[in-house]
Amino acid sequence: MQCSQCGRDFNREDMTGPVASISGSILGDECIESYYYCDCCGVYTVQVFWDLFSGEESSSLHGPILKAKGDAAVALIRQCSMPWNKKCRCSAHLLYFKDSALD
């Protein structure tokens, strides 16, 4: 897991893992999006992890994402008291996954 801009490794000891992550169940598949912030370059990198109903897993990295946009997503995720719960249907979950078909 590395910064999409400078390549800094987020798994080093001095890094604290994702700032926020959220899980949603979409048509039987689980999608987990984790936001990592790099304070060297001031941008976010997002890891999107899919745990598919078929048993397959895949992940991809997105970024660099501008701080303002990432901050807004992190703030939204923090409105949910259980963002790791893919079955949560609070307003934050619904808004976050508004472009996807939550089941």
Ligand SMILES: [Zn+2]
């Ligand atoms: Zn960086």
Ligand SMILES: [Zn+2]
């Ligand atoms: Zn929620």
